[in-house]
Amino acid sequence: MQKRASVSKQQDNVTYIDTTPHPPTHPDPSTTLIQALASEPLARLSEFELLQLILQEQETPDIARQLYRRFATLREMEHAGLGELMEIERMTLCKAAALQAAFALGRKIACKPLYRGQTFVSSRDVYLAYAPKLNILEQETFWILLLDQRNRVLKQQQVSQGSINRCTITPREIFTPALREKAVGMILLHNHPSGDPEPSTHDRKLTTQLREVSVLLGIKILDHIVVGDQSYVSFADRGWL
Template sequence: MMGKRRGNGIAQWPAMERPRERLLQEGATALSDAQLLAILLRVGRQDASAVQVAMDLLRQLRGLHGLAHCGLDELCAIPGVGSAKAAQIKAAIELGRRVLAAPLSTGTRIRSSTDLFKHYHPHLRDLRHEIFKVILLDAKNTVIREETVSEGSLTLSIVHPREVFTLAVRESAASVIFLHNHPSGDPSPSPEDHQLTARLVAAGEVLGIRVLDHLVVGDGRYVSFADQGWLKEGGGIA
């Protein structure tokens, strides 16, 4: 906890206690969540420094996870955070997501469901809607490309085998992996998830394209159809 200082402005603090100066001298890892957030805020409000506003923000939103989930209106409602600062915070969070969840590079070899979870979790965990992806692989289980098939509520009508396998045939994929998120945070597959997977596996068998796995991603955990033994023989990641 920071001691009481005369005045509210960060400019009055000793140089090495100011967030920006500390980052330049010691690196970003030396700063607390509130100090990093204060650099984005730049200035506080009349009765509080940027760090104090950042601490208020994290307390009211229950940490960084709450910050990532909140809407712009929620941010703007916090004293000292207007629309411009809220936009800066949201932009920084989205950049972080994109760095961690950049598209899988062509030629990347997929070795396990854990590989996929580590790659996609940072982006999918905070989405408020469902997104369904297909990853196309060659005969050596290396990535050809990935594609978002649908966004919104996942239903049998939205994700149609025709759309998925037209893409796979066009790219000459030997196998595919499906992946979608549960905004609730619970990755337990629903009956609809099981039905959809069965339809996709059956369509793949007709075309000679193996379904290696279907991952359902939640908050900090996931369920793999292949790991659970729910796919027919021949599925799974080698």
């Protein structure tokens, strides 16, 4: 902070010295992009510019550049822990926390809550509803969507959580909730933390086994969707059901 030049004022034989600190007269460097928002909608800014805003370093985006050198994609950046972010030169705890908070807020917005009676018209609808929730997990998780006779959602339930590349599940875990809810149909859903949604041999064998049991119980499996990083595979779309 700069100080205004001292000025003496004589009053009643007492001398007063003005030492009040005053800010520098040059403009705040953080206003460049913020001022641009007055004429440009936020949606038109690039990923890099949005990152600059979150980190509050509009004119000299050193941290933003380092983040892009360290992490190839925003997805990798999102998965980075606080310790990894703090390894970036000039990164502060406040900036790292703000970045993680922005990613977390985005996930909450994307994860639209399912409600009883909701319907899905395509495998893509199911993928879009669950991808934000499943893509951040480091272990495979297996979910079921239980449906009524009009394919409306009765209940969603996670039935198993496994390792990074395998999720062990039994027909009992799948069909006990379905019988309890009197479901007549279901959609199977699980994620691949590797990012590759291509079903494994185990996935296909398990689906065949579950389909055989479903026929005996009169509960139709409408689809089995494998969620990967920015893509998915639908057993129904491939004609495997």
